Amino acid sequence: MEGDALAREPECDQSRERVLITNNKKLKTVLLFRISRFDLNSPGFSMRSRKSHHGFTLVELLVVIAIIGILVALLMPAVQGAREASRRLQCHNHLKQIGLALHTYHAMHQVFPAGGMIRQTSQIRYGHPWWVALLPALEQQAVYDRFDQTGNAYAGTTGWTGNVGTLGNTHNQQAVANVDISLMTCPSSPLPKIVPERGARLQGATPISSTYTGVSGATDHSTAANKPGLGGAGRLSWGGVLVDTEYLGGFHRRTIHISDAMVTDGTSYTMAVAEQSDWCIDYSSGSPVLEDCRSDCQCGWTMGPAGDHSRRIFNLTVVLHPVNEKSFQAFGVSANCGPNSPIQSAHAGGASVAMADGSVRFLAETMALQTLYNLANRNDGNPISLDP
Numbered sequence: 001m002e003g004d005a006l007a008r009e010p011e012c013d014q015s016r017e018r019v020l021i022t023n024n025k026k027l028k029t030v031l032l033f034r035i036s037r038f039d040l041n042s043p044g045f046s047m048r049s050r051k052s053h054h055g056f057t058l059v060e061l062l063v064v065i066a067i068i069g070i071l072v073a074l075l076m077p078a079v080q081g082a083r084e085a086s087r088r089l090q091c092h093n094h095l096k097q098i099g100l101a102l103h104t105y106h107a108m109h110q111v112f113p114a115g116g117m118i119r120q121t122s123q124i125r126y127g128h129p130w131w132v133a134l135l136p137a138l139e140q141q142a143v144y145d146r147f148d149q150t151g152n153a154y155a156g157t158t159g160w161t162g163n164v165g166t167l168g169n170t171h172n173q174q175a176v177a178n179v180d181i182s183l184m185t186c187p188s189s190p191l192p193k194i195v196p197e198r199g200a201r202l203q204g205a206t207p208i209s210s211t212y213t214g215v216s217g218a219t220d221h222s223t224a225a226n227k228p229g230l231g232g233a234g235r236l237s238w239g240g241v242l243v244d245t246e247y248l249g250g251f252h253r254r255t256i257h258i259s260d261a262m263v264t265d266g267t268s269y270t271m272a273v274a275e276q277s278d279w280c281i282d283y284s285s286g287s288p289v290l291e292d293c294r295s296d297c298q299c300g301w302t303m304g305p306a307g308d309h310s311r312r313i314f315n316l317t318v319v320l321h322p323v324n325e326k327s328f329q330a331f332g333v334s335a336n337c338g339p340n341s342p343i344q345s346a347h348a349g350g351a352s353v354a355m356a357d358g359s360v361r362f363l364a365e366t367m368a369l370q371t372l373y374n375l376a377n378r379n380d381g382n383p384i385s386l387d388p
Contacts, residue, residue, distance in 0.1 A: 242258075
């Protein structure tokens with residue numbers, strides 16, 4: 001037995017030797033495999049650090065760019081909305097300052113400015129609007145002092161600064177050519193500030209066109225009447241706060257001032273100035289064409305009433321259409337300076353107006369047309385219900 005055990009011992013030693021050899025081969029194989037994963041000749045290989053460095057693949061870059069694009073697309077509406085909200089607030093503040101200027105004028109003169117003023121002449125001449133009287137209260141005393149309100153050297157014309165040499169006022173053309181009164185325009189408006197005046201023969205001579213207009217009344221007031229066809233049909237009214245001159249026949253007009261005592265419906269329920277800050281659209285050719293339908297008729301903020309039987313009004317409107325009506329074919333809008341340019345804006349959902357008490361309201365485009373008429377008339381006696 002002992003001999004057998006002794007005889008088997010070398011076999012055990014040989015077995016252990018084979019196991020060791022086998023394990024060494026495995027270890028060598030593992031080490032060789034591990035080392036083979038690195039390129040020893042590469043410049044980025046270091047025996048001190050075997051950590052590899054990878055850049056972005058094309059697919060990863062495209063994914064990152066796509067994510068950034070999606071984020072920008074999601075954020076842009078919010079940014080644009082915030083900017084429009086800021087512009088709308090500034091537009092509101094402009095109307096607020098105009099309303100306060102109206103009250104300053106009333107405190108000094110016990111009446112609101114006349115909607116239009118013109119001298120009595122025996123020829124066709126053009127006066128100036130309420131804007132001129134309001135200049136000192138808008139901190140534009142220097143412009144007011146330079147403005148010729150008599151037209152003595154121009155046969156009575158004061159407000160028309162274009163077509164100089166026949167009907168225009170050369171002095172006022174120069175006095176207002178470079179005047180930019182920021183309060184006269186709404187920052188949200190896409191309309192140009194300077195519009196080449198109808199018939200003007202001078203470059204750069206036209207005053208800016210305002211995006212706000214005086215309200216002369218509504219089509220249903222007791223003073224309302226049809227406008228003669230000369231220059232385009234429409235509806236006239238003297239039922240508002242800033243009213244047009246009264247036609248007396250021939251070339252004669254009478255200037256009308258309204259006091260707050262005459263606003264029997266209440267100054268907080270009567271409009272004085274309204275917004276016109278967006279394009280109208282002309283569909284007559286089949287495809288839509290943008291048209292400027294502001295009440296100045298592309299003649300600028302200085303243009304006032306025409307002293308003839310055409311009875312055209314400028315920088316004033318008579319309310320006939322609903323808020324945000326933008327059809328250029330609407331009655332009394334197109335033709336030659338129609339009197340019924342609508343209250344409309346570049347804001348979504350409605351337009352802003354300054355009330356006779358100096359407050360500002362945003363009128364929804366869904367407002368009932370009769371309610372709008374009631375707001376335009378100072379003394380129709382109709383009840384008005386407005387949300388606070």
